[in-house]
Amino acid sequence: MTNETNAPTLRSMTGADLEAAHGLSVEVRWPHRADDWRLMLELGHGLVACDEDGQVTGSAMWWPFGESLATIGMVIVSPQRQAKGTGRRLMRELFAAAGDRTIRLTSTEAGRRLYESEGFRVTGGLTQYHGTADAAAAVDDARVRPATEADWPGIVALDREASGGDRSRMLAALRRVGAISVLEEGGRIAGFAVCRAFGRGHLVGPIVAADEHAAVALASPHVRTHAGTFLRLDTTERDGPLAAFAQACGLANVDAPVTMTRGTIPQAGPARIFAVTSQALG
Numbered sequence: 001m002t003n004e005t006n007a008p009t010l011r012s013m014t015g016a017d018l019e020a021a022h023g024l025s026v027e028v029r030w031p032h033r034a035d036d037w038r039l040m041l042e043l044g045h046g047l048v049a050c051d052e053d054g055q056v057t058g059s060a061m062w063w064p065f066g067e068s069l070a071t072i073g074m075v076i077v078s079p080q081r082q083a084k085g086t087g088r089r090l091m092r093e094l095f096a097a098a099g100d101r102t103i104r105l106t107s108t109e110a111g112r113r114l115y116e117s118e119g120f121r122v123t124g125g126l127t128q129y130h131g132t133a134d135a136a137a138a139v140d141d142a143r144v145r146p147a148t149e150a151d152w153p154g155i156v157a158l159d160r161e162a163s164g165g166d167r168s169r170m171l172a173a174l175r176r177v178g179a180i181s182v183l184e185e186g187g188r189i190a191g192f193a194v195c196r197a198f199g200r201g202h203l204v205g206p207i208v209a210a211d212e213h214a215a216v217a218l219a220s221p222h223v224r225t226h227a228g229t230f231l232r233l234d235t236t237e238r239d240g241p242l243a244a245f246a247q248a249c250g251l252a253n254v255d256a257p258v259t260m261t262r263g264t265i266p267q268a269g270p271a272r273i274f275a276v277t278s279q280a281l282g
Helices: 015-027 034-043 086-098 109-117 149-163 168-177 212-225 241-248
Strands: 009-012 045-050 056-064 069-077 102-107 121-125 127-132 144-146 178-185 188-198 201-209 230-235 252-255 258-262 272-275
Touching: 009 086, 015 034, 015 045, 015 056, 015 069, 034 056, 034 168, 045 086, 056 086, 069 086, 102 109, 109 258, 127 241, 144 212, 149 168, 149 178, 149 188, 149 201, 149 272, 168 178, 168 188, 178 212, 188 212, 201 212, 212 230, 212 241, 212 272, 230 241, 241 252
Parallel strands: 069 102, 201 230
Antiparallel strands: 009 045, 045 056, 056 069, 102 258, 121 258, 127 230, 127 252, 144 178, 178 188, 188 201, 201 272, 230 272
């Protein structure tokens, strides 16, 4: 049982906590840069756990995507402070803040039992690929081009269809820091992909499209741009054309976490999310 006199204090995360929060991710060997933390706090809300001396020993964040959907992530407890209930306390505070929203998260196999005890169920999975990119497998598709200002309403609408939530604030932030390719078909935006600096190099995601071949076509320009450098892609596909493409581009399968949901799964349209923005943001 946790000794209440030594239980950490929980409070809202502020910009002043980001250096310490980044230190936590370094401590557990997560690749997030300080800039990645700043972007995530800009888009959502965080909590920190502090010891009796005020030192940050834990973190957790959540992101609202409209009134019906949220994701949670960046749940980290310093290894010296684990197994004392801090992670569960942080998560329950996030659940309360999210209210009646459906909540999605990405979990390691080790964390799955904890989330299941809090009402989550496995609803999918991710396959993380990363490595030094090789552009030899990149494809040419005349429908794919760089995004323009006129494409923006179509991008936002397509993402809402695929995610079941309102991720317009997140997309606007990604637009500011990344590059976007779109697939235009019949005069409408039928797919898009974002690539931005993240972790050890660049990350391609989200990728939203109607099928995997379109997803491959959308990812290809970004692979070409970053050929010879570190690239990451976290896809919802365990196998098939997109997974084969990632491997052909020299990206190794390094992890396969599960995705979990608590609440009703939002209705999605024909477009699907083939690669996530990040494991935390979804």
